[in-house]
Amino acid sequence: MLRDTIKTETVTAMKAKDKDRTAALRLIGAKIKDRDIELRTSDKKPDDDAMVIEVLQKMAKQRRESIEMYEQGGRTELAEQEKGELAVIEEFLPQTLSEEETRAAIEQVKADVGAEGMKDMGKVMAELKSRHGAQLDMSKASGLVKASLS
The missing domain is CATH 1.10.10.410 (Arc Repressor Mutant, subunit A)
Incomplete structure (x- = not known):
């Protein structure tokens, strides 16, 4: 399951003392937990991997928009941070169609x-x-x- 892979990668990043990757993975974990909480009251429970992919797609879209806005505003350091997070998020997304x-x-x-x-x-x-x-x-x-x- 994708959720377990993300948790394993978080632990690996923490052990490797990779602060940026750990922060991005923790952010992903937090968004997934937020979505779990939203779905507690829902009648229809989606497939777990499908729900995680949906969360990741939304996060990736937000990062792309932020990168564009930061670059237009001349904030390259913030754009680079967003690009780093986007790279981690995209690791867990399925390959998109050409x-x-x-x-x-x-x-x-x-x-x-x-x-x-x-x-x-x-x-x-x-x-x-x-x-x-x-x-x-x-x-x-x-x-x-x-x-x-x-």
């Missing part, structure tokens, strides 16, 4: 659901997320689906 693979997946889903126009975008996106959710950047995929359907 643009060609994403386009192929979109075409396959379009054919499977019989999508013909923009009115079918929701169906295509839902099916795409269910099949490839952990491997796709859904914001990029959304733009590709929109271009494909128009």
Whole structure:
């Protein structure tokens, strides 16, 4: 399980006295615990690895946005710190599909659901997320689906 791997890596980083990696891994652990607490009252409990991947994807997206803003603001030291955290987060994320693979997946889903126009975008996106959710950047995929359907 991904959760156990993260815990093991945290202990390894602490033993190696790698402060930056330990801090990033502890941050990941804290976000996962926050999500666990949120889900206590939920009726539907997602698969544990799927939930951890969802948390990691959200964290990665936040880091990318922060890096962009810090670089625009001339705060390179903060951007570098965020890049370090992003590298640790990305270690645990599944490999994302390339643009060609994403386009192929979109075409396959379009054919499977019989999508013909923009009115079918929701169906295509839902099916795409269910099949490839952990491997796709859904914001990029959304733009590709929109271009494909128009």
